[in-house]
Amino acid sequence: MKKQAGFTLISVLIALLLLTIGILAVSRTGYQVLRAHTNATTRTTALALARSYLEELRARDPTTLVNEGPVKLNDAGALSATGLYTRSVIVEQLAPNLRRVTVRVAAPNLRVPVELVTMAFG
Numbered sequence: 001m002k003k004q005a006g007f008t009l010i011s012v013l014i015a016l017l018l019l020t021i022g023i024l025a026v027s028r029t030g031y032q033v034l035r036a037h038t039n040a041t042t043r044t045t046a047l048a049l050a051r052s053y054l055e056e057l058r059a060r061d062p063t064t065l066v067n068e069g070p071v072k073l074n075d076a077g078a079l080s081a082t083g084l085y086t087r088s089v090i091v092e093q094l095a096p097n098l099r100r101v102t103v104r105v106a107a108p109n110l111r112v113p114v115e116l117v118t119m120a121f122g
Contacts, residue, residue, distance in 0.1 A: 046105040046114040054103045062122035
């Protein structure tokens with residue numbers, strides 16, 4: 001009886017199957033990391049846009065604050081018809097001299113828009 005050395009075809013196929021599964025798992029993890037990074041970048045930009053505009057509103061006379069409908073913005077916060085971000089402002093009168101101001105910035109891949117709220121007295 002001869003001893004045979006080497007791998008059988010079945011063991012090679014099993015090894016290739018395991019290698020394929022491992023490569024698919026690594027590629028899926030890479031995709032998830034890329035998607036999370038894109039989401040975080042978009043949310044960070046939306047937060048910066050909301051903060052910037054909220055500070056601009058806080059510098060105004062509180063009696064002149066009014067609701068603002070949705071406007072499109074680019075990454076720098078400039079008005080743009082093709083901008084990815086949408087900003088709106090909601091002003092609620094809580095008392096004769098007190099207003100709640102909400103700045104909302106949404107983006108296509110954000111499930112929940114960024115909202116910042118402040119109170120304006122005056």
